[in-house]
Amino acid sequence: MSENGSDPRPLIELSGVKKVFFTEEVETHALSDIHLEIPEGEFLSIAGPSGCGKSTLLSLLGLLDTPTGGEYLLDGQPVAELSASHRARIRNRHIGFVFQAFNLIGDLTVYENVELPLTYREGMSASERKDRTLEALERVGMSHRRNHYPAQLSGGQQQRVAVARAVVGDPLIVLADEPTGNLDSRNGGAVMDLLKDLHEDGATICMVTHDPRYAESSERTIHLFDGRIVEDQEHAQKAVEELRESGWEIA
16 A cells, blocks of 8 residues: 555556467467556565466566567556667666576676666766665675675675665666575575565565465465466465554554
């Protein structure tokens, strides 16, 4: 719920979206008839077994791929009407990505990795890039390692740097694809705590996870099976908070 009591605006709207992959004479229906809204400020997780379409859906949301059918509105704008250059500009300015494999560039320092998305921003001064980069590193607790290289960091530290890179441009939404998949339970929990902190600061987050413990950290989970949404589950904590905002007294 927004502060004035009205529902938050939908940041993402999918209507009847499908994705079909064609290889020789074989059609693979990765997604079928997906209807989904993600309100501004929500923390949504996407769960389901391997091969169910989770990463395909995240790729569509991040404009890394295009639907075969249906409509996708991002911040009210139909993405099907966007040129390739416009889609690239939106990815750079409005979408932050966190990947399972970190995807840091080995011969760049931590600082340079985080700063990199900002170097593609037209009209941004070097001083503003520096301020934003240092602020992002401070948010994830990695400013003290800014002159190190990825190989000098643990997996958990590398993922923290990847999160800083995702949020440095102040995106509309952060898309995280199995962000804890390459981490042990302690570091995975620390990254989840970081994502929850970002959400509490107002970030909209959409996360793919196979781990039900981490899915419970979100406000809502959609479950995919064979390319379809089979369950849309609000978690108890979100429901309690909304009841409190409506004036209910809950212990």
